[in-house]
Amino acid sequence: MRRLSALYWLLLCDVAHSASLLDRGQYLVEALMACDNCHTPRSTEGYDYSRRFSGGSQVFTDKDYSVRGSNISPDLESGVGPWSDAELKAAIVSGVSPKGRLAPVMPSESYRALTPNDLNAVVAFLRAKRPIKSDAPPQERHGALEPRRAIPGAETPLSDAGLADPLQQGLYVASLARCMSCHSGETDGAPDPERRLGQGGRIFRTPAGATVASNITSHPTKGVGAWTDQELKRAIIEGTGRDGKPLAPTMANLSKAHFSKMAERDIEALIAWLRTTPPKE
Ligand code: HEC
Ligand code: HEC
Known part of the structure; x- marks a missing residue:
């Protein structure tokens, strides 16, 4: 009897553990990393969650590639169902698939900082989704497909102990949410978070028109240094x-679709970290 209840207890712990792993994966994917943004097709009302992760609607074209967000549902033919955990992890944090280097639109440089536990959580969450078949045209890639640069300090996995420091936590959130991939200035056509962190200037062209990413450094007039925490939170x-x-x-x-789901603690840490970015004009 005692043995039985011990077994039952172990089983319960295991179920609870995987539920919290899935919750964590869902939080990371939905509130911070926004995989849907490129990997889920869109309808006029926003993401088409009935075909979640079956591939994005947007085609990204550059001289070296013409790609769209791939089918990352667990479908065995058109998705990543047959991939091993190690292969999935390599695609997410290193931008390399079993077929070779991925186009740098896949923002692996932002995900390199993932702690081992959080990377497990993202993979578990993806694997638990419904497999969806798709028939997207093949991706086109040529050239060297240079990986993009990570934010200094976020080039390698962070540790759970390190994240106890609120500024490390803020850097982690900024990295996973790609703030600085969009908001850093460019050098040779690629975002340069080493020299131009948060400086702004990248141009985004959408059907709604072109927008320039803002300067979000701590600069008091060119950046957001003079904004209140409330104003920053509302923008984010x-x-x-x-x-x-x-x-x-x-x-x-x-x-609206993602950052609105951020936990209070993550928003506060992110804002505190943003305030430490060197002012740039
Ligand atoms: C800014 C857009 C964007 C975001 C955000 C993004 N991806 Fe991607 N991802 C891509 C593109 C584009 C490709 C295809 C690149 C190629 O084929 O060269 C890709 C490829 C992949 C692949 C390789 C699949 C294959 O069949 O080769 C995996 C796995 C993947 N992404 C997972 C993720 C996960 C998980 C997230 C969120 C944590 C994510 N991606 C966020 C754009 C994005
Ligand atoms: C896909 C690219 C992209 C990502 C990712 C992104 N932003 Fe932005 N952000 C922009 C663009 C473009 C604008 C300019 C919008 C406008 O001018 O209306 C902007 C505007 C802002 C503004 C308003 C600044 C001003 O001067 O009006 C703030 C603050 C901001 N972003 C912070 C962030 C933070 C923090 C993150 C990460 C959690 C983030 N952004 C992620 C593209 C992005």
């Missing part, structure tokens, strides 16, 4: 500018 989770008007869809769609 609602997509509303300092003047109360909606920000362009490149930012506002992410805010």
Whole structure:
């Protein structure tokens, strides 16, 4: 009897453990890493969750590639169902698939910082989704497909112990949410978070028009140094500018669909970290 209840207890622990792993994976994917943004097709109302992760609608074209977000549902033919955990992890944090280097649109540089536990959680969450078949045209890639640069300090996995420090936590959130991939200035056509962290200037072209990513360094006039925490929080989770008007869809769609789900602790850490970025003009 005692043995039975011990077994039962172990089983319960295991179920609870995997539930919390899935919850954590869901939080990371939905509130911070926004995989849907490129990997889920869109309808006029937003993401088509009935075909979640079966591949994105948007085609990204550059001289070296023409790709769309792949089918990352567990479908055995058109998705990543047959991939091993190690293969999935390599695609997420290193931008390499079993067929070779992925186009740098897949933002692996932002995900390299994932702690081992969080990377397990993301993989578990993806694997628990419904397999969806798709028939997207093959991806086109040529050239060297240079990986993009990570934020200094977020180039390798962070540790759970390290994340106890709120500024490390803020850096972690900024990295996973790709803030600095969009908001850093460019050098030779690629975001340069080493020299131009948060400086702004990248141009995003969408059907709604072109937008320039803002300077979000601590600079008091060119950046967001003079904004209050409340104003920053509102911009991040609602997509509303300092003047109360909606920000362009490149930012506002992410805010509404994803960053609005951020935990209070993560928002506070992110804002505290943003305030430590060196002012740039
Ligand atoms: C900014 C857009 C974007 C975001 C955000 C994004 N991806 Fe990707 N991802 C891509 C693109 C584009 C490709 C295809 C690249 C190629 O084929 O060269 C890709 C490829 C992949 C692949 C390789 C699949 C294959 O069949 O080769 C995996 C796995 C993957 N992404 C997982 C993820 C996960 C998990 C997330 C969220 C944690 C994520 N991606 C977020 C754009 C994105
Ligand atoms: C896909 C690219 C992209 C990502 C990812 C992104 N942003 Fe933005 N963000 C933009 C663009 C483009 C604008 C300019 C919108 C406008 O001018 O209406 C913007 C505007 C802002 C603004 C308003 C600044 C101002 O001066 O009005 C803030 C603050 C901001 N982003 C912070 C962040 C933070 C923090 C993150 C990460 C949690 C983030 N953004 C992620 C593209 C992005």
